[in-house]
Amino acid sequence: MGEIINGKxxxxxxxxxxxxxxxxxxxxxxxVPCLATITIGEDGGSMYYVNNQIKLCKDLGLExxxxxxxxxxxxxxxxxxxxxxxxxxxxxxxMLQLPLPKHIDEKLVSSKISYKxxxxxxxxxxxxxxxxxxxAFVPCTARSAIELIKSTGVKIxxxxxxxxGRSNIVGKPVAQLLMNENATVxxxxxxxxxxxxxxxxxxxxxVAMGKPQSIGRDYIKEKAIVIDVGTSSVNGKITGxxxxxxxxxxxxxVTPVPGGVGAVTTTLLMKNLCEAFEENVY
Amino acid sequence: MGEIINGKxxxxxxxxxxxxxxxxxxxxxxxVPCLATITIGEDGGSMYYVNNQIKLCKDLGLExxxxxxxxxxxxxxxxxxxxxxxxxxxxxxxMLQLPLPKHIDEKLVSSKISYKxxxxxxxxxxxxxxxxxxxAFVPCTARSAIELIKSTGVKIxxxxxxxxGRSNIVGKPVAQLLMNENATVxxxxxxxxxxxxxxxxxxxxxVAMGKPQSIGRDYIKEKAIVIDVGTSSVNGKITGxxxxxxxxxxxxxVTPVPGGVGAVTTTLLMKNLCEAFEENVY
Numbered sequence: 001m002g003e004i005i006n007g008k009x010x011x012x013x014x015x016x017x018x019x020x021x022x023x024x025x026x027x028x029x030x031x032v033p034c035l036a037t038i039t040i041g042e043d044g045g046s047m048y049y050v051n052n053q054i055k056l057c058k059d060l061g062l063e064x065x066x067x068x069x070x071x072x073x074x075x076x077x078x079x080x081x082x083x084x085x086x087x088x089x090x091x092x093x094x095m096l097q098l099p100l101p102k103h104i105d106e107k108l109v110s111s112k113i114s115y116k117x118x119x120x121x122x123x124x125x126x127x128x129x130x131x132x133x134x135x136a137f138v139p140c141t142a143r144s145a146i147e148l149i150k151s152t153g154v155k156i157x158x159x160x161x162x163x164x165g166r167s168n169i170v171g172k173p174v175a176q177l178l179m180n181e182n183a184t185v186x187x188x189x190x191x192x193x194x195x196x197x198x199x200x201x202x203x204x205x206x207v208a209m210g211k212p213q214s215i216g217r218d219y220i221k222e223k224a225i226v227i228d229v230g231t232s233s234v235n236g237k238i239t240g241x242x243x244x245x246x247x248x249x250x251x252x253x254v255t256p257v258p259g260g261v262g263a264v265t266t267t268l269l270m271k272n273l274c275e276a277f278e279e280n281v282y
Numbered sequence: 283m284g285e286i287i288n289g290k291x292x293x294x295x296x297x298x299x300x301x302x303x304x305x306x307x308x309x310x311x312x313x314v315p316c317l318a319t320i321t322i323g324e325d326g327g328s329m330y331y332v333n334n335q336i337k338l339c340k341d342l343g344l345e346x347x348x349x350x351x352x353x354x355x356x357x358x359x360x361x362x363x364x365x366x367x368x369x370x371x372x373x374x375x376x377m378l379q380l381p382l383p384k385h386i387d388e389k390l391v392s393s394k395i396s397y398k399x400x401x402x403x404x405x406x407x408x409x410x411x412x413x414x415x416x417x418a419f420v421p422c423t424a425r426s427a428i429e430l431i432k433s434t435g436v437k438i439x440x441x442x443x444x445x446x447g448r449s450n451i452v453g454k455p456v457a458q459l460l461m462n463e464n465a466t467v468x469x470x471x472x473x474x475x476x477x478x479x480x481x482x483x484x485x486x487x488x489v490a491m492g493k494p495q496s497i498g499r500d501y502i503k504e505k506a507i508v509i510d511v512g513t514s515s516v517n518g519k520i521t522g523x524x525x526x527x528x529x530x531x532x533x534x535x536v537t538p539v540p541g542g543v544g545a546v547t548t549t550l551l552m553k554n555l556c557e558a559f560e561e562n563v564y
Contacts (some may be wrong), residue, residue: 037494051317113407123409123410124397124406124409124410124411124414125406125407125410126409126410127406127413127414128405128407128408128409128410128411128413129406131409131410131413131450131454132406132409132450133450153499157473158473158474158475160475168413168415172413177469179469180472182471184468184469184470184471184473184474184475184480185468186466186467186468187461187466187467188466189461189464189466191439191440191442191464191466193440193442193466194464199464242444279304
């Protein structure tokens with residue numbers, strides 16, 4: 001039987017690191033990291049997400065600044081706000097809640113966020129730096145996957161890693177992060193033949209397909225690390241791509257869903273904020 | 283015995299396409315694509331490379347504009363020139379010859395080239411777009427590799443591709459391009475274990491390690507396509523990473539060195555220029 005990688009516990013310890021970081025800054029008489037969130041209109045799902053961010057921000061002693069804008073805002077006004085926030089030395093990170101209203105060019109507006117404050121890692125410049133191997137912010141779900149792999153203490157270098165899924169926010173950046181750690185990485189996707197056979201070669205298997213309960217024992221190498229990034233809603237229950245009960249019998253480590261990768265992402269966003277703060281303040 | 287993929291022939295046919303494109307534009311009474319090249323100082327190697335570009339440009343009926351700057355140029359003057367070229371509707375592509383003199387911040391200055399005219403595909407924005415799967419310019423050596431694979435007529439989708447090497451200008455972008463074509467891609471590098479075994483799984487093997495004559499018959503799957511991007515100088519002779527005589531016995535297609543990937547790159551730069559022109563003019 002393998003071990004469960006406990007995302008909640010990992011997030012807890014990360015939170016206590018951030019709280020300590022904030023206390024240290026206060027002790028030094030420096031201001032605390034500040035996150036600007038921008039929402040437009042009142043989309044229920046988005047507000048739920050942003051409210052959670054703001055709550056966590058406060059909870060960790062960080063400073064949230066929320067800009068709640070009317071649906072009627074003009075594109076140039078929104079760009080103006082972003083440019084002000086870019087210039088503002090007291091703002092460290094900027095989160096623009098998507099989607100934007102239809103009269104606003106989402107790509108154009110997003111691209112205006114300074115890559116130095118783009119803690120979500122979504123601007124083209126940030127991505128370019130990331131894939132070049134330079135210092136950059138990484139989409140938090142991808143970062144969560146790699147941090148949980150590292151948390152097992154198993155050496156990544158030289159291992160064979162297989163990533164199922166090639167999305168811009170998970171599959172591709174996870175593959176890059178694993179390569180940065182000197183794993184030999186294969187990316188599989190909907191057009192891959194012999195998926196089972198390829199997965200069976202993986203010492204580290206990261207599953208991000210969005211196909212609930214599709215990866216069972218036959219796909220998993222003995223003693224592998226299995227990271228399940230899937231979060232589908234099945235009969236109102238959040239469900240992963242991996243059949244957990246089968247995986248835990250074969251693998252050495254498995255993340256559960258919920259309580260795995262997803263439990264760490266928002267906290268990592270706050271860690272990105274602290275890193276942006278350090279670049280910004282010093 | 284496999285077939286040789288003839289890069290020179292491929293370049294020849296590409297050149298004739300470009301000449302036809304230029305003639306068509308002239309016929310329509312439109313100006314021809316214009317490439318701005320910037321060199322600073324008189325580094326012999328760089329000048330040789332740039333002179334070749336200019337020669338090819340003229341040869342294809344394209345318009346070169348060469349800016350030869352003195353070593354003493356100030357950073358802000360160079361940036362000023364680049365910004366003028368960005369604005370200039372008659373300029374379609376900008377090539378800044380590296381390395382720059384030490385008093386100039388190479389990263390800063392390169393980043394000023396508009397991604398719309400960055401036909402070498404080196405700016406962060408361009409890279410970000412490329413890795414996101416958006417329209418972008420691709421470093422020409424990587425593009426050459428994928429174009430030569432396509433020239434065989436063999437279907438890429440669903441095939442297993444292995445890329446040896448993870449450089450920013452070859453390995454990583456080639457892997458991305460192969461994934462765009464729906465291959466299942468593995469990237470290997472200096473820390474990869476069982477390299478031979480992994481290569482043996484490849485229907486498409488792209489070798490870009492810079493280790494001359496290191497990949498022989500034992501690394502090649504029967505009927506694979508082998509693309510050799512290596513160009514080392516050994517006893518004054520340009521030498522690939524692949525042992526050609528062994529590869530051609532096992533593989534279905536092999537690129538020679540010289541006369542393979544390298545024979546196509548500068549011509550692809552001109553194709554990129556024509557593509558930039560189409561975006562710029564229409």
